[in-house]
Amino acid sequence: MFTKNTADDGQAVFLDWLHDYQRDWLKPDIVAGVTAAAVVIPKALAYATVAGLPIQVGLYTAFLPMLIYAVLGTSRPLSVTTSATLAILSATALEEVARGGGETQLLAACATLTMLVGGILVLAGLLRLGFVANFISDPVLTGFKAGVAVIIVLDQLPKLLGIHFTKGTFFHNVLALVQGIPHASIATVALGVGTIILLVVIEHLWPRAPAPLIAVACGIAAESLFGLSAHGVEAVGHVPTGLPSFTTPDLSLVEQLWPPAVGIALMSFTESIASGRAFAESSEPTPQPNRELLATGLANIGGALLGSMPAGGGTSQTAVNRLVGARTQVAEFVTAGITLGTMLFLAPLIGLMPHTTLAAVVIVYSITLIKPAEFRAILAIRLTEFTWALIALVGVVLLGTLKGILLTIVVSLLALAHQDANPPVYELRRKPGTDVFRPVSDEHPEDETFPGLLIVRTEGRVFFVNAERIGQKIRALGVGKRPSVIVIDFSGVFDLEYTALKMLTEAEQKIREDGIDLWLAGLNPGVLEIVRRSPLGATLGNERMFFNLNYAVESYLSMPRPDRVD
Template identity: 70%
Template sequence: MRDHSFAHHILRLHLPVLDWVHGYQKSWVKPDVIAGVTAAAVVLPKAMAYATVAGLPVQVGLYTAFVPMVIYALFGTSKPLSVSTSATLAILTAAALGQVVPGGGAAQLAMATATLTLLVGSILVLAALLRLGFVANFISEPVLTGFKGGIAIVIVLDQLPKLIGLHVVKGSFFHNVSALVAGLPHASVATVVVGVATIAILVALEHFYPKSPAPLIAVACGIAGTALLGLQRYGVGVVGHIPTGLPSLVMPDLLLIEALWPPAVGIALMSFTETIASGRAFVQSGEPVPLPNRELVATGLGNAAGALLGSMPAGGGTSQTAVNRLVGARSQLAELVTAAVTLGTMLLLAPLIGLMPHATLAAVVIVYSVGLLKPADFRSILAVRRTEFVWALVALAGVVLLGTLKGILIAILVSLVALAYQVSDPPVHVLRRKRGTNVFRPVSAQHPDDEAFPGLLLLRPEGRIFFVNASNIAHKIGPLVQDARPQVVALDMRAVFDLEYTALKMLTEAEKRCRERGIAVWLVGLSPEVFAVVKKAPLGKTLGHERMFLNLEQALAAWHGMQKKQDGLRGIVQ
């Protein structure tokens, strides 16, 4: 029985679908179905549009929203994450394919796409085997807050032209804003009416009937309006013709691997970055955080399987995940529903989905994306730490001005630089004892009565001491010793969890200089790891057990003993 239980645990660990199916609740079925169908209304048109951006037939977008979505639902660890393709992946794909098959025929393009997508999947799986998912740990909560806020702005700006019937050539953020403002006089009145009506339906239903499937009703109204009123005659754009049929097997061209692997690395990095950022951004309270290495496996297998069925590179999509979550997705069943709708579209529903106005889709995306920008979250961060607030703003500005990948990478870089600065400049506290207790605390104007011990300088460095910060710590301690002119400098090392070789060597040299000046150096509260390092080094032999103490109370007792001995010697001399 125990072996069976262990085997079942291992199987659930490697096949997450067993885990979420095991804990599935019947009450989740309705919100999952609604979310999956609604997300499909966002995924399908965007996936087809991104396929054309990549220079591929529109049906490739449907294949990308089907195969990777199913594979991710089986192997992924994020409950709401919706997987297909994105604008950035499409642009990178277009650049990669343009290098190897410029002006190629449909067959050549299909093989090149399969090769590229298979490479992306293989790189992601390899990264998982190498346990490189830790990269996701560098995305902090403030960075995620800024990321979501920036994504909200980008999504809304991206959808506004569709909402008012304009065609804007995409460029930088300021270019897009300028083009939108310049095009306002040429907006389609009928398209604006459809968009505003859809927003009104969504807002009214969410306010008065919050449990109703508002997005589905809005989408249905848009399709019905096109079918019954002939909205296209008034200049309202619709999704249009969608080819039907199942994908066929496509084999990669191994001769293209050498040319395609460099861009495949970049696409794989983008896929993982967007996937893990989107997955973590929409985690609800009480839900497990997506596991980075499992996400690498899931997206890698999704791309590898999709490659053989005509898919382009895929990853977690932010806008569709936002819709999926905000509409009410509770589990990966929502992704399977989206995949089922995609399959139905390929086989049966293509003519019906093709009647959906672009303005209706834009309205749904805008309404469910605006909530990602939460000023209250920014205020909360600012109230606690200004540095993290700056990280959030940098992430927001980076996403808005430079795009998702560059924006999040810049935010991570700023986070790492700020963290490196903090690590390189750790505090060194001068300690005093609270009178009548054994509590030692940093010198503070709030505690002027704390007890000092003339001739004994108590110092407490904090954090890891290594080559990056050892010199700064030495520069901080030097003036303190110079001002205090002590007989003994006791370093309380309880807050030091690691002492690197370079730092140990500098400490050894500092102890020697102090000894030559008649100042003794004591070490207090060494952790077992740090004590083992010191004991192996010459410093351990120099100090011996006489100058290393378990705690400050022992060190202070030794100090008092030394004072009494000195007083006794002075008495004998006199």
């Protein structure tokens, strides 16, 4: 029924899903596209305001990038526009280069940023760097998104209250917000809080209903019927009707914008591939990382020429797309078509939308980025990863989003380095009556030990960073045991680096002088060949290197020993 998954070589035929398209998929695709549009369009408008851009930029972002991805992408349900994370990252980047400039300068800066994001994604795809997304661990990403949610909510609360103040650091903004509460507009607060309640009720009672569209429609209706602007409720104002005009990137801003563009590109790809994988059905091809880089990159480049902000796959709209029955990318064509209709005919209505309504939409959906259950799940398993998640959260809140994303990457790399530098080392015993060796545990006191024999196992890559640490752990396991033979199980070691091998050779010589023999067992072919080519291989010979632990133990038991009586 579906096209089989192919190698991720970036050479699969575009629109390959079209060859297998079935007529009975058309209705669910249309329904899904219309429903997703009801979620995508209001949120895209709201996220444009989060980025500090004119509201129509949200429509532009929900149009061409989605069409381009539908043609080039490998995920059937993925809905590509923008997200809360990308919006706040874009806001920080654009604020640095367009501060004090007019709307024309801001739009040119936005086009430049989006073009750079697209170019970076395309380059990464051509270089086959799809694996890079895996460098951000789930706990770090959990913390990063929670921090982004805090920043977004704090940014939107003044609009919800109808107050204004100069933005600054996190603590400055919190203090200014508290001081501004007495000056809040009652009508603005009432409409904003009412919108939040409406969204929450709809999401809980009718989860498949287009809650953002209903909330936005109610806000526009309230403004039209009750003249809320006369009571201090600020509206969006004029929104241009018609197609977006061609926007030329400002090349003079490339030097300033490329560093944040790298971070935005990374988050765009990370969110896109995570959403695509999460909602792929078992009968569908798995999203191909390098093709996804190319597809989202070209979607951003095309969108930049029409003035869109950085785009990527969004979890919420992709979930809606899938849950209401989307089978293929036809649903995205439908969503883009409705967005086009909105640009051509509904722009005047959008201009009546109160800012507090948009702020309410942003707050409700941004809060979902904070997932206490995920923090609890991480803490229940390992305190270390929970600490990384908190560092990412605090880093984003206190340092800002761009520095925060850099911190999350550094934390992820440090986490990876920590794991490589501190591999596990176990003492093993044999399960009675079997050839199964397992770590020493109070749960299995009956496991067999062998006097004078210490069996240990390490795992992963053994190299210059962790070799000394592994040696320390092995020595600690031998304290008080006075073994005559130490067997190291290498079955879990996939690589042995030169420096580590040299240290192992020196360790073998030292313990041999102390009357202890070193044996190796379970070496894979590559590691075995490395050892054989070294002085250690000549020292050990075939007599002290074994196919597995069971052979090593049997050889040990067959050795004549002075304390054994035949």
